[in-house]
Amino acid sequence: MQEKAAGDWATNRTTVALAPNPTTNTPTGFGTWVDFLNDFRNTFITTDDSADARRQLLNIKQTGTADDYNTQFRSLVTCSNISDKNALLSQRL
Structure with a gap:
């Protein structure tokens, strides 16, 4: 997941996860496995x-x-x- 749309998505996801939480000043985090799957599906799997x-x-x-x-x-x-x-x-x- 280093090139094209997948690379952009992974980079953006990492940037958001590592961004400090304004309240605690700690990294926001990646969330749960379910959060990851939902984000992945919503980004790459389209429905018609x-x-x-x-x-x-x-x-x-x-x-x-x-x-x-x-x-x-x-x-x-x-x-x-x-x-x-x-x-x-x-x-x-």
């Missing part, structure tokens, strides 16, 4: 919720009531950002 919703729409199946299916379908449509009604028609047949 609309792509995930579109993928789920391709595989949606009614397993419960029609109302449950319709609710799930509408929720996925909203998340997918698909606005063309014709593109959605084949998913409902």
Whole structure:
């Protein structure tokens, strides 16, 4: 983690961790392992919720009531950002 984006992230994380706490004048610290993992994931792992919703729409199946299916379908449509009604028609047949 010495080059490019990873190197910049590691340098910034170290700088923040070693910066003195204004109250105690001691290093702030790196935090817990969970803090590190969350920071790492938020920095390097991106999510594409609309792509995930579109993928789920391709595989949606009614397993419960029609109302449950319709609710799930509408929720996925909203998340997918698909606005063309014709593109959605084949998913409902």
